[in-house]
Amino acid sequence: MTIWDVFEPRFLAPLLAGIALTAACALLSVVIVLKRLAFIGQGITHAGFGGVGLAAFLAASGWWRDLTIFIFCIGTAVVIALLSRSRKVMIDTAIGILLVAAMGIGFLLDQMRLHLRGDAWYQALTGGRITPPTQWDAVLFGNILYLRSQDVWLAVGCALLVVVVLALLYKEIVFFAFDETVSRVFGVRTGLLHYLLLIMIAAIIVLCMKLLGLILVNALLIVPGATALLISRRLSTVLIMTVVVGEVGMIGGYFASFGIMGGRLPVGPMVVLILALLFAAAMVWNRLRPSRG
Amino acid sequence: MAEDHCCHHDHSTELEQHHAGDAVCVDQVCFSYVPGVRVLDNITMHIPLRTRLGIVGPNGGGKSTLLKLILGLLKPSEGRISVFGRTPGEACCGSMVGYVPQRHEVGINFPLSVAQVVRQGIVGRTGMFRRASSDDRDAASQALEQVGIADLANRPIGDLSGGQQQRVFLARALAGRPRLLVLDEPMVGIDEVGQAKFAQLMDSIHRTYELTVLIVSHDLRAIVAGCDQVACLNRRLHFHAAPSGLTREVLAEVFNHNLAGVALRDEGP
Numbered sequence: 001m002t003i004w005d006v007f008e009p010r011f012l013a014p015l016l017a018g019i020a021l022t023a024a025c026a027l028l029s030v031v032i033v034l035k036r037l038a039f040i041g042q043g044i045t046h047a048g049f050g051g052v053g054l055a056a057f058l059a060a061s062g063w064w065r066d067l068t069i070f071i072f073c074i075g076t077a078v079v080i081a082l083l084s085r086s087r088k089v090m091i092d093t094a095i096g097i098l099l100v101a102a103m104g105i106g107f108l109l110d111q112m113r114l115h116l117r118g119d120a121w122y123q124a125l126t127g128g129r130i131t132p133p134t135q136w137d138a139v140l141f142g143n144i145l146y147l148r149s150q151d152v153w154l155a156v157g158c159a160l161l162v163v164v165v166l167a168l169l170y171k172e173i174v175f176f177a178f179d180e181t182v183s184r185v186f187g188v189r190t191g192l193l194h195y196l197l198l199i200m201i202a203a204i205i206v207l208c209m210k211l212l213g214l215i216l217v218n219a220l221l222i223v224p225g226a227t228a229l230l231i232s233r234r235l236s237t238v239l240i241m242t243v244v245v246g247e248v249g250m251i252g253g254y255f256a257s258f259g260i261m262g263g264r265l266p267v268g269p270m271v272v273l274i275l276a277l278l279f280a281a282a283m284v285w286n287r288l289r290p291s292r293g
Numbered sequence: 294m295a296e297d298h299c300c301h302h303d304h305s306t307e308l309e310q311h312h313a314g315d316a317v318c319v320d321q322v323c324f325s326y327v328p329g330v331r332v333l334d335n336i337t338m339h340i341p342l343r344t345r346l347g348i349v350g351p352n353g354g355g356k357s358t359l360l361k362l363i364l365g366l367l368k369p370s371e372g373r374i375s376v377f378g379r380t381p382g383e384a385c386c387g388s389m390v391g392y393v394p395q396r397h398e399v400g401i402n403f404p405l406s407v408a409q410v411v412r413q414g415i416v417g418r419t420g421m422f423r424r425a426s427s428d429d430r431d432a433a434s435q436a437l438e439q440v441g442i443a444d445l446a447n448r449p450i451g452d453l454s455g456g457q458q459q460r461v462f463l464a465r466a467l468a469g470r471p472r473l474l475v476l477d478e479p480m481v482g483i484d485e486v487g488q489a490k491f492a493q494l495m496d497s498i499h500r501t502y503e504l505t506v507l508i509v510s511h512d513l514r515a516i517v518a519g520c521d522q523v524a525c526l527n528r529r530l531h532f533h534a535a536p537s538g539l540t541r542e543v544l545a546e547v548f549n550h551n552l553a554g555v556a557l558r559d560e561g562p
Contacts, residue, residue: 034403168422175413178403182394185364186469187386187417233449235404 003259014144017152018250020159021208026246027166029225035177040080041221043095044202046103047076048214053106056134057113059126070206076102077198110134142213142268155207162200212268223275230282249275315339316473316505317363322372324358332358334529345506347516347523351548354527356509360477364392388417391466395477396459401451407461408446411437414468436467456487476508492519
C-alpha cells in the first residue's frame with residue numbers, strides 16, 4: 001500500500017470515524033486532565049479486556065459483541081464511581097484492583113470457552129455458535145480493517161452526541177472540575193455529572209477500540225488536553241487547541257501508517273507516537289517561553 | 294391518611310414560622326460520622342435575618358461539620374435544619390446561599406479567568422442547558438466591582454495572590470444575589486492589614502446586600518470585631534449571644550475541652 005491508498009473509500013471511512021471520535025476524545029481529555037480522572041479512564045479501558053473475554057465466552061459477535069463490551073465497561077465505571085464516593089477505599093486502590101480483576105476475568109473467560117466447548121450447558125448458553133479465537137493484538141492496538149461501515153456511522157453519531165452534551169453542560173462541567181464541593185453548593189448536580197462523564201468515557205472507549213486499540217485510547221483521552229493546557233490558560237484557546245492537537249495526531253498518524261513501510265504499520269501506535277511528540281514539543285515551548293499568558 | 298395529612302400541615306406551618314424572622318434554624322441537631330461518636334450534640338440555634346454571626350471553637354469542635362449541614366453537603370443524623378424555611382439543599386440550589394470556601398490552592402494552570410470564576414456563582418440561577426440572563430451577568434460584574442478587583446477580570450485565576458483569590462471567591466458568592474453568605478475561615482493566612490481590609494469589605498457588603506452573614510473561624514479575635522452575635526461551638530453549643538456577653542469562663546469551657554493550655558495559656562489546665 002502507498003500513502004495514496006488512503007483516499008480509497010474503504011480507508012477514508014475509518015478516517016472519518018477517527019476524526020469524529022478524536023474531537024470527542026480531545027474535548028473530554030480537557031475535563032479528564034483538570035478533574036484528574038486519568039486513572040479512572042485507565043480502569044475503564046482495562047475493563048474492556050474483561051468485556052472482550054466475556055463477549056468471546058458468550059460467543060457474541062457483531063453488535064452483540066460491542067454491546068457486551070460496552071455494558072462491561074459501563075458496569076466497571078459505575079463500580080468505580082460508587083467506590084470513589086465511599087470513604088472506605090482510596091480511589092486509586094479501588095481502580096488498581098478492578099483493573100487487574102477485569103483483565104484476569106477477560107483472559108480466563110476467553111480460555112475457558114475452549115475447554116467448555118463439549119459441555120452441554122455451554123452449548124445451550126451459546127446456542128452452539130463458535131466465534132474465532134480472540135485476536136488480542138487487534139484488541140490492544142486496533143485494526144481499522146475491523147471497522148464495518150455501520151461502525152463508522154455509529155462512531156460519528158456518538159462522537160457528535162458527546163460533543164453536543166459537553167457543549168450544553170460546559171459551564172457546569174468546568175465548575176465541577178474546578179471545585180466539586182463548592183459547585184454542589186452553588187446548585188451544580190455533581191452526582192449526575194460524575195456518572196454522565198464516566199458513561200461518555202466508557203462509550204468513547206468502546207467505539208475507539210477497533211480504531212486505536214484499548215490501551216492506546218488512553219492517549220487520546222489524556223494527551224490532547226494535557227498538551228493544550230501547556231499551551232494556554234484561556235479556556236476558549238484550550239478547547240480549540242485540544243481538538244487541533246488530537247486531529248493532528250489522528251490524521252498525521254493515519255497518513256504516516258500508510259506512507260511508511262508500505263502501509264504495514266498499525267494506525268494506533270503511530271497516532272500515539274505523534275501525540276507524545278506534540279506533548280513533548282509543548283513542554284519545551286512552555287519552558288522556553290518567558291512569561292505565561 | 295388523615296393523620297398523614299395532619300402531620301404534613303403541622304410541618305408546613307412550622308416552616309412558615311421559621312421563615313418569618315430567621316434566616317437559619319438549627320433544631321436539635323446531632324451528627325456523627327462514625328456511629329456512636331457525636332461530632333455535634335443536640336445543637337439548637339436560630340440565626341435572625343440580617344445578623345452577622347460568628348461561629349468559633351477549637352479545631353475538631355464541629356464548626357465545619359455544622360457548616361456542611363447548613364450548606365446541605367451533609368444530612369443531620371438527628372434533628373432538622375431549615376434555611377429560609379426550606380431544606381438546605383433547596384435553598385442552595387435556589388441560589389439563596391452564597392458560599393466562600395476555606396482557602397486552598399487553586400491549580401495554577403486552571404484555564405479560567407477571574408470573570409469566569411465569578412460567573413460560576415450564577416450557574417444555580419441559570420440552570421442546566423441554558424445561557425445566563427443578562428441580568429445575572431450584570432450581577433456578576435457588579436459583584437466583581439464590589440470586592441474591588443474589577444481591574445483583574447481578565448487575568449487567569451492562578452496568577453492572583455491568595456488574598457486576591459479570596460476576593461474572587463467572595464464575588465462569586467455574591468454574584469447569585471444570595472440572602473445568606475457563608476464564609477469558612479476567611480482570615481486564615483491573611484496578615485493583620487489584610488484582615489482589617491477584609492473586615493471593612495465585609496462591612497460594606499453587609500450594608501449593600503442586606504445579607505445574613507455566617508462566619509466560621511477558630512480565631513476569636515478575627516470574628517468579634519465584625520459580628521453582631523457569637524456562637525461558641527465545641528461538640529455542644531456553649532454560648533450564643535452578643536460578643537459583649539462573652540466571658541473568660543465561657544471561653545475556657547469551650548477551648549479547654551480540647552486545647553488545654555494552648556488557646557488560653559493563662560487559664561491553666
